Amino acid sequence: MTQRPLRICLILHSSRSDNLGVGALTASEVEILRDVGRDIGRELEITILDWKDARAPYVTGPDIKVIDIDGTMMRSPKGYFATARRSDLVIDIGAGDSFADIYGAGRLKRMFWLKYLTHLSGTPLVMAPQTVGPFTKGWSKTLAQLSMRLCKVVASRDKMSTEAARALGRADVIEASDVALRLPYGPPAPRTQGGPVKVGINVSGLLMGGGYSGKNEFGLTMDYPDLVRDLITYFQSHPDGCEVHLVPHVIVREGRMTGEDDYSACTDLAEAFPGTVLAPSFASPSEAKTYIAGLDFFMGARMHACIAAFSSGVPVMPMAYSRKFEGLFGSLGYTRTVDCTTESAEAIRTKIIEGFENRAAIKDETTQALAKGLQKLGAYQAALQKILTSV
The missing domain is CATH 3.40.50.2000 (Glycogen Phosphorylase B;)
Structure with a gap:
């Protein structure tokens, strides 16, 4: 019997951000997932939830679907919650460094809303390699602690973030590196010998x-x-x-x-x-x-x-x-x-x-x-493969 494609939802990623660093995280995440899919012999359906924008996505492919997200979709039971329930796995990269309260309460509250809707949906949530903290407010620290406790996997991209996650009560943190180390690119233009x-x-x-x-x-x-x-x-x-x-x-x-x-x-x-x-x-x-x-x-x-x-x-x-x-x-x-x-x-x-x-x-x-960075990223990829193999 043919197995259906694995349904993976990416939140707090972007397929079209003006900040190419945020886009690099998404393109690299997709590259890692495609590798996992090939390794386990499963097709993937990757849904990227992205904030509404007129810009056309630059993270594309036959396995990619981009869904616009806004406040209405976040609040509607037929919106993000339904998408999360239909998924086999949700992966949150926190825009790389937004899992902290130094950027203001509004951004962090939207992030927590998506995290807790995912937990409520019953779909496993993976925190992809990202910066963790700092959390300077009591409410944000408490919500961060609880969400990380409920995550299937928590991965950091550096030693300081690993220590911050452990201080918040998550002991089994995968210290990986920035997924953008895996960003695909083409060969640069040939160089002229003796050029500048x-x-x-x-x-x-x-x-x-x-x-x-x-x-x-x-x-x-x-x-x-x-x-x-x-x-x-x-x-x-x-x-x-x-x-x-x-x-x-x-x-x-x-x-x-x-x-x-x-x-x-x-x-x-x-x-x-x-x-x-x-x-x-x-x-x-x-x-x-x-x-x-x-x-x-x-x-x-x-x-x-x-x-x-x-x-x-x-x-x-x-x-x-x-x-x-x-x-x-x-x-x-x-x-x-x-x-x-x-x-x-x-x-x-x-x-x-x-x-x-x-x-x-x-x-x-x-x-x-x-x-060394690619080796550390391998631990994150192995964790994804373990989860997706069991689906």
């Missing part, structure tokens, strides 16, 4: 504008826009003949709020610094990774832009504005992260320059750390 050294700078539009409020709520200890301009000037005048590429990773479409838009920030810098190369307005996370894979050295303040470099073998200097950077890269033994919340611009500049001069050694470090 291609240096990529991922410019964060969010940090260029001083954060969401413009009041430096990330607590940077240096002037980020000045540092970016200083780095462009340095590499453009480098005797190695560097070609500076300005690379966006959050690309906000016209007509929307542009405070987070990397592309407009990169465009302004390209106009101010003739000779720089403005990377395209990428249509998908995989397209961005393919471009980044063709560079010789990379730095950036968007963590998933750095992961794209790291997982494609490009020497990278992550420029952290939150603990998630050090949590992820540090857990893999990769120690090249600079911290924009504790270090001076001069100290960061010096480390980046030293990193560029030692990029061959950093490439070797990247290879070793990536192997």
Whole structure:
């Protein structure tokens, strides 16, 4: 008798986010699930619940269905609850780092609502590798503790998140890594022998504008826009003949709020610094990774832009504005992260320059750390396979 496809629902993922890092998580999750399906010989039907948006999904395929979700669907018994009940498994990735109360109560309450509807439906819930915490409020800590206790699997993407989950009472945490290490991409364009050294700078539009409020709520200890301009000037005048590429990773479409838009920030810098190369307005996370894979050295303040470099073998200097950077890269033994919340611009500049001069050694470090990350992700994939084999 032919077995029906396994029905898997992805929540707090996105198939079309302007933030290509969030999209990278979804595309990578799908890649892992497809591997599991092939390994156990089962077809999959993957439903992605995504917030309503006019943008066409870039995570696609014959096994993918995207359902728009809004407040009405979340509240209706015939909406998300019915979808969860029809599913064999629900996987929640928390947009990577949203399982915390530092981003405001509204976002977290929507997240808890989806989690508890899933628990109520009786369908197993898996917390995919993500940042856990911090939780600073009594109500959020209590709800987080209870939900994690009810989850079939809880996976973290770094050591700090593992410790946070254990402190909340979940002992059997799978410490994996960021699923975006598995993001598929195409081979970069062939290089011309003797061509320029291609240096990529991922410019964060969010940090260029001083954060969401413009009041430096990330607590940077240096002037980020000045540092970016200083780095462009340095590499453009480098005797190695560097070609500076300005690379966006959050690309906000016209007509929307542009405070987070990397592309407009990169465009302004390209106009101010003739000779720089403005990377395209990428249509998908995989397209961005393919471009980044063709560079010789990379730095950036968007963590998933750095992961794209790291997982494609490009020497990278992550420029952290939150603990998630050090949590992820540090857990893999990769120690090249600079911290924009504790270090001076001069100290960061010096480390980046030293990193560029030692990029061959950093490439070797990247290879070793990536192997460790992929091995840790294997534990998460094995847990999914165990669950789906039993369905």
